[in-house]
Amino acid sequence: MADAVLRAEGISVRFGGVVALDKVSISIKRQTIHGLIGPNGAGKTTLFNVASGFIRPDAGDVFLGDDRITARAPHQRCDLGIGRTFQNIRLFASLSVIDNILVGMHCRGRAGTLDVLVGTRRSREESTLARAECRRLLELTGLHGLEDVRASSLPYGSQRRVEIARALATKPRVLLLDEPSAGMNLQEKNILRDFIRRLTQDFDLTALVIEHNMKLVMSLCDPIMVLDHGQMICEGSPDDVQADPRVIEAYLGKESEKVGSRA
Amino acid sequence: MTSKRWQATALAAAGLLGVPLVVGNPYILHVGIFLLMYVALSSSLNIVLGLAGQPSLAHATFLGVGAYAAALAALRLHWPYWVNLGFGGVTAALLGLIVGLPSVRVRGHHLAIVTIGFAQIVRLIEINWDRLTSGPMGLPGIPTATIASRPFGRIGFYYLFLLIAGATLFVVNRISRSRIGRALAAVRDDEMAAEALGVDTRYYKVYAFVISTFWAGVCGAAYAHYMTFVSPDSFTQADSTTILCMVILGGSGTLFGPVIGASVLALAPELLRFASGYRYMLVGLVMVVAVIARQSGFDRLWKRTAAMLGRLLPFGLRGRLHRNG
Amino acid sequence: MSTVLQHTINGLTLGTIYALMALGYSMVYGVLYFINFAHGDVAMVGAYLWVVVLMGKMGLPSGLAILLSLILTAFIGIMIDRIVYVPLRRAPRLAMIISSLGVSMILSTGAEVVFGVFQQPVPAIIPNKIFRFGGAVMNLHHLIILLVSLVLMVGLQLLVYRTKMGVALRAVSFSRETAGVMGIDTDKVTSFAFGLGSLLGAVAAIMVGIYYGSIYPTMGATIGIKAFTAAVVGGIGNIPGAMLGGLLLGVLESLAGAYISSGYRNAIAFSALVIVLLFRPFGLLGSTGRGVDRA
Numbered sequence: 001m002a003d004a005v006l007r008a009e010g011i012s013v014r015f016g017g018v019v020a021l022d023k024v025s026i027s028i029k030r031q032t033i034h035g036l037i038g039p040n041g042a043g044k045t046t047l048f049n050v051a052s053g054f055i056r057p058d059a060g061d062v063f064l065g066d067d068r069i070t071a072r073a074p075h076q077r078c079d080l081g082i083g084r085t086f087q088n089i090r091l092f093a094s095l096s097v098i099d100n101i102l103v104g105m106h107c108r109g110r111a112g113t114l115d116v117l118v119g120t121r122r123s124r125e126e127s128t129l130a131r132a133e134c135r136r137l138l139e140l141t142g143l144h145g146l147e148d149v150r151a152s153s154l155p156y157g158s159q160r161r162v163e164i165a166r167a168l169a170t171k172p173r174v175l176l177l178d179e180p181s182a183g184m185n186l187q188e189k190n191i192l193r194d195f196i197r198r199l200t201q202d203f204d205l206t207a208l209v210i211e212h213n214m215k216l217v218m219s220l221c222d223p224i225m226v227l228d229h230g231q232m233i234c235e236g237s238p239d240d241v242q243a244d245p246r247v248i249e250a251y252l253g254k255e256s257e258k259v260g261s262r263a
Numbered sequence: 264m265t266s267k268r269w270q271a272t273a274l275a276a277a278g279l280l281g282v283p284l285v286v287g288n289p290y291i292l293h294v295g296i297f298l299l300m301y302v303a304l305s306s307s308l309n310i311v312l313g314l315a316g317q318p319s320l321a322h323a324t325f326l327g328v329g330a331y332a333a334a335l336a337a338l339r340l341h342w343p344y345w346v347n348l349g350f351g352g353v354t355a356a357l358l359g360l361i362v363g364l365p366s367v368r369v370r371g372h373h374l375a376i377v378t379i380g381f382a383q384i385v386r387l388i389e390i391n392w393d394r395l396t397s398g399p400m401g402l403p404g405i406p407t408a409t410i411a412s413r414p415f416g417r418i419g420f421y422y423l424f425l426l427i428a429g430a431t432l433f434v435v436n437r438i439s440r441s442r443i444g445r446a447l448a449a450v451r452d453d454e455m456a457a458e459a460l461g462v463d464t465r466y467y468k469v470y471a472f473v474i475s476t477f478w479a480g481v482c483g484a485a486y487a488h489y490m491t492f493v494s495p496d497s498f499t500q501a502d503s504t505t506i507l508c509m510v511i512l513g514g515s516g517t518l519f520g521p522v523i524g525a526s527v528l529a530l531a532p533e534l535l536r537f538a539s540g541y542r543y544m545l546v547g548l549v550m551v552v553a554v555i556a557r558q559s560g561f562d563r564l565w566k567r568t569a570a571m572l573g574r575l576l577p578f579g580l581r582g583r584l585h586r587n588g
Numbered sequence: 589m590s591t592v593l594q595h596t597i598n599g600l601t602l603g604t605i606y607a608l609m610a611l612g613y614s615m616v617y618g619v620l621y622f623i624n625f626a627h628g629d630v631a632m633v634g635a636y637l638w639v640v641v642l643m644g645k646m647g648l649p650s651g652l653a654i655l656l657s658l659i660l661t662a663f664i665g666i667m668i669d670r671i672v673y674v675p676l677r678r679a680p681r682l683a684m685i686i687s688s689l690g691v692s693m694i695l696s697t698g699a700e701v702v703f704g705v706f707q708q709p710v711p712a713i714i715p716n717k718i719f720r721f722g723g724a725v726m727n728l729h730h731l732i733i734l735l736v737s738l739v740l741m742v743g744l745q746l747l748v749y750r751t752k753m754g755v756a757l758r759a760v761s762f763s764r765e766t767a768g769v770m771g772i773d774t775d776k777v778t779s780f781a782f783g784l785g786s787l788l789g790a791v792a793a794i795m796v797g798i799y800y801g802s803i804y805p806t807m808g809a810t811i812g813i814k815a816f817t818a819a820v821v822g823g824i825g826n827i828p829g830a831m832l833g834g835l836l837l838g839v840l841e842s843l844a845g846a847y848i849s850s851g852y853r854n855a856i857a858f859s860a861l862v863i864v865l866l867f868r869p870f871g872l873l874g875s876t877g878r879g880v881d882r883a
Binding site for chain 1: 474
């Protein structure tokens with residue numbers, strides 16, 4: 001029980017007549033990197049949205065540790081330790097890189113209006129500490145020197161890194177990464193893979209990763225969960241998942257006999 | 264702050280403070296007073312529009328609410344002007360709270376329309392609730408502000424509005440460079456991401472409205488004591504649109520943009536001695552031209568000019584909170 | 589009981605006027621997803637053209653004058669689109685709202701300068717004939733307004749659903765890009781929408797003139813915002829919605845004005861606007877959004 005950092009039980013989500021998720025349950029253990037794969041439209045991002053609070057499930061509950069957080073708003077979940085990135089990068093386009101990351105530090109700060117107007121010691125100290133922490137994150141993600149660059153003018157790969165740095169700034173216990181390697185070349189993907197691994201170890205972090213790139217998922221994640229049409233059809237180690245006939249069918253249809261077991 | 268900035272600040276401050284001592288013509292002082300008022304109004308609108316990105320087309324309504332609150336407090340309760348300044352601000356802020364609440368659910372042009380609808384409702388109340396507001400006739404005879412039993416006069420009000428404008432700019436500056444300002448900018452740029460990062464978007468949207476309308480209310484109270492007369496026609500939709508235009512024209516999201524915008528739109532009709540009938544036509548024309556020009560790339564020229572001016576004076580934004588849209 | 593009927597009839601008459609103007613908003617919104625705040629003022633210009641220029645200055649007979657003013661107003665609407673809105677096709681929505689507010693200010697102030705601030709009386713072109721039924725009184729005006737509106741609305745429905753241009757309109761409204769790819773001249777369709785919308789607005793403004801006996805330069809804002817409310821309440825971009833919204837608003841306003849308070853009758857419109865936008869931003873006949881913000 002104490003092992004599962006993030007847990008969802010029996011999540012069902014319906015949009016009008018379409019069933020997006022059908023009684024999906026997941027249990028994510030500390031310091032593991034879970035993979036979440038499935039064909040397009042399987043419901044992966046929907047599950048993320050439920051976990052991070054943007055969608056209220058029609059049935060089922062979400063637990064962070066022992067807390068039932070199903071009804072909590074997204075910004076509250078951030079306080080509790082859920083961080084996430086988005087499939088289409090959602091940076092604050094008009095802000096600089098460091099300001100983007102500083103927004104991540106928002107929930108860890110306390111300075112209020114009065115502090116800000118008067119310039120109390122608390123607000124100044126907080127500000128200094130926050131900036132130092134941001135610089136550290138910039139170093140960590142290989143972005144140092146790009147502090148004051150406007151976020152929208154960075155190349156795609158760098159923008160992804162800013163997004164991850166920003167999510168890290170919230171000091172999460174669980175990090176939900178939605179297709180973090182999209183748009184990256186092979187070398188960048190490998191760097192990303194090692195980076196995520198290091199993060200979970202150094203920061204006592206747990207990660208849930210949605211990915212389409214199979215090589216990355218198989219080499220990075222264990223266990224892996226497979227969604228298809230809103231249902232969890234398989235959960236297990238990379239080897240288990242690759243060999244599972246239901247998974248193969250979901251991705252390739254009945255062609256599986258001809259193409260072989262490589263998903 | 265570098266010494267160059269200190270010098271520039273000192274110069275600007277001396278200049279502004281010295282105006283009434285140098286200028287004898289009461290008409291010019293009057294124009295100056297209105298300029299300062301519009302500076303305060305456009306800067307406070309900037310908090311909601313430029314920083315938080317919520318289209319509010321009813322700012323003059325809050326000016327009016329503050330003015331009526333102060334007028335009524337002065338006439339019925341005999342409160343002194345300095346209490347009324349606060350009272351006007353608080354009343355406007357309460358109404359700002361009410362208008363801010365829909366902004367939580369409603370976005371973009373829908374929100375713009377809600378604010379317009381709200382403005383019309385308030386105006387109708389001003390016209391129809393005779394007992395309170397004495398209707399379309401307005402409230403004349405508001406006692407002017409006095410200090411040590413001597414009436415302010417034009418000069419006194421100039422300094423009062425200078426104080427208000429300065430305070431508004433100070434608040435906008437401090438907020439925009441802080442954690443709060445970043446949260447507002449995050450709400451503006453991408454609400455979903457902001458929520459995911461722990462920013463309570465609902466709270467901050469309402470916050471932006473409350474802070475900005477408070478200052479509009481303070482201006483209104485000062486206006487009431489200066490003009491000694493308020494009526495529903497003193498604060499119309501066209502005025503709200505004009506203030507909006509000042510923000511957009513000058514550049515929303517920068518500190519001095521609205522100041523420039525206010526200067527242009529408040530001074531131009533006076534300088535060119537237009538008949539008041541043409542005034543709003545000019546504003547409309549400027550709006551249209553400005554919006555089209557910005558779209559066509561005069562944008563960057565404008566931004567650079569505004570940024571340059573901002574660097575000259577100490578409160579310039581160090582390019583951190585760029586404007587959007 | 590008869591007074592309720594009377595007020596309802598008045599309300600319906602007023603309502604069809606609002607509906608026509610609301611349709612004008614919807615036409616433009618349908619193709620551009622933008623609310624043209626200058627719509628009411630363009631309509632006002634149409635009414636002034638009719639009364640002052642064509643009938644007054646040029647002494648044309650009223651029927652011909654109406655026809656010409658409608659054509660001219662349609663043209664003006666198209667020109668405004670070409671000059672002001674086309675450069676802003678790629679701009680954020682707020683920019684278009686602001687520019688349309690600017691155009692509105694230019695038109696209404698311009699009309700004040702040219703035609704004077706006061707009300708302009710409209711010559712009575714419809715003879716005064718009274719019909720009685722069920723204890724209510726209906727003037728020939730009412731009847732003609734209702735009939736004309738009905739004809740126009742039916743005509744519009746036919747146009748949108750039975751003609752090639754109608755198909756094009758619906759296609760552009762659904763997806764501008766796809767329509768363009770399919771070979772539809774989106775600019776031509778947009779201009780048509782502006783022209784037709786402005787024409788409908790002008791009809792509405794002229795009817796207002798006939799109904800009340802006078803017109804004034806700032807009527808664009810007054811009628812415009814009510815019609816706009818009607819469009820939004822019904823579901824903007826939506827033809828049956830605009831009609832429903834207009835009629836509903838007209839009747840509500842008429843009844844409220846009679847039984848609650850005459851000063852606040854406009855407040856009904858604005859309150860309805862605010863309430864609908866808060867709870868059903870896509871209008872009564874539109875759909876509600878759900879869940880995740882897809883912005």
